[in-house]
Amino acid sequence: MRKEFLPFSTPAIGDDEINEVVDSLKSGWITTGPKVKRFEEEFKAYVGSPFAVPLSSATAGLHLTLLALKIEPGDEIITTPMTFASTVSMIILCGGVPVLVDIEPGTLNIDVQKIRERITPRTKAIIPVHFAGQSCDMDPLFALAKEFNLAIIEDAAHAAGTEYKGEKIGSFNSISIFSFHPNKNITTGEGGMVCTRDESLAEEISLLKFHGMSREAWKRFAATGTPNYDIMLPGFKYNMMDIQAAIGIHQLPRLDGFIERRTAIADFYNEALADVAELALPRYAPYDQLHAWHLYTPLVRIEMLAIDRDQFMAELKKLNIGSGLHYKAIHHHAWYRENLPQVEGSLPNADYASYRILSLPLFPKMTDEDARDVVGAVKEVIVKHRK
Numbered sequence: 001m002r003k004e005f006l007p008f009s010t011p012a013i014g015d016d017e018i019n020e021v022v023d024s025l026k027s028g029w030i031t032t033g034p035k036v037k038r039f040e041e042e043f044k045a046y047v048g049s050p051f052a053v054p055l056s057s058a059t060a061g062l063h064l065t066l067l068a069l070k071i072e073p074g075d076e077i078i079t080t081p082m083t084f085a086s087t088v089s090m091i092i093l094c095g096g097v098p099v100l101v102d103i104e105p106g107t108l109n110i111d112v113q114k115i116r117e118r119i120t121p122r123t124k125a126i127i128p129v130h131f132a133g134q135s136c137d138m139d140p141l142f143a144l145a146k147e148f149n150l151a152i153i154e155d156a157a158h159a160a161g162t163e164y165k166g167e168k169i170g171s172f173n174s175i176s177i178f179s180f181h182p183n184k185n186i187t188t189g190e191g192g193m194v195c196t197r198d199e200s201l202a203e204e205i206s207l208l209k210f211h212g213m214s215r216e217a218w219k220r221f222a223a224t225g226t227p228n229y230d231i232m233l234p235g236f237k238y239n240m241m242d243i244q245a246a247i248g249i250h251q252l253p254r255l256d257g258f259i260e261r262r263t264a265i266a267d268f269y270n271e272a273l274a275d276v277a278e279l280a281l282p283r284y285a286p287y288d289q290l291h292a293w294h295l296y297t298p299l300v301r302i303e304m305l306a307i308d309r310d311q312f313m314a315e316l317k318k319l320n321i322g323s324g325l326h327y328k329a330i331h332h333h334a335w336y337r338e339n340l341p342q343v344e345g346s347l348p349n350a351d352y353a354s355y356r357i358l359s360l361p362l363f364p365k366m367t368d369e370d371a372r373d374v375v376g377a378v379k380e381v382i383v384k385h386r387k
């Protein structure tokens, strides 16, 4: 058994990130300022988006996007149950009605074929989530959006660096929302970015993110700014700080290398675990895409074992291997069980995955030996608890 605990994820922070944060702290400009602007410009250039709005989180991005799209009480938003709570919670908090469509069992992405039958005259938008960093099938989604005049809001929390048919997520005619939480493909501590081709939408989100002050209001204490400001509309406080962007500026050039390393580890897992009947391994989508491998999420075939998924994770922990849970499907959580009772039983693939899924360690700093330890521990737990 390995001596040290291996967490399921840990960020790769280098000296450049640390020195840049120290530089911000020493400069006296800690909050939103020139480094946020630089990170915005560089992120835009990386994904190929004409407009981007840096924020305090992807959750803030989902919230402001739905507000900027003027979602009204009763408006329906189609999304996946296999996501983090905030995708669906933001719909609720904006007065919308989440319409959950089942997932496709191989990729665990929303099953695009099942969306059409759930579109009604109240449907306003679709929120596909690029699960684990693998792109949803965007062409049929854009076709539906065009046919029914719907907005596409890509929850790209897992998808910094992901590509669909040779183009980066963030570059399409939609709204894409990225997360820079410490477990994500790159981090700013906490943080998010909304990318869009729609200038007026970017402007509206930008106003909403900082008290409704005009876009360049952050400059008001700088030599080039003016201390006076105007409130254009009531807004939130969802701005990214310079000490966050300082980290992001040095993470972004490392992103492609991070993805290469993540892919090498995922490919190793796929090969080393291929003959384990008790696991259903994540599958590549059949269309052209570049998987960013944010997560490696096998399903444990619990019917073949004497333990359930939670016990499986506890057994891994005893062997000093951490794991994560992405996700217990949203409709299995207490509030949603009570408030969306009609959903029960209608999402069989999400139900199946929800009881069986776990995230094995996957992060760029992992060594080959770490990955071999994970495989060894997974096999040991299975052999011990096989029925």
Ligand SMILES: Cc1ncc(COP(=O)(O)O)c(C=O)c1O
Residues within 6 Å of the ligand: 056, 057, 058, 059, 060, 083, 084, 086, 087, 129, 155, 157, 158, 178, 179, 180, 181, 191, 192
């Ligand atoms: C799919 C998905 N959407 C949204 C979020 C929210 O991101 P943030 O933590 O930056 O608010 C997360 C974060 O885990 C996520 O995984």
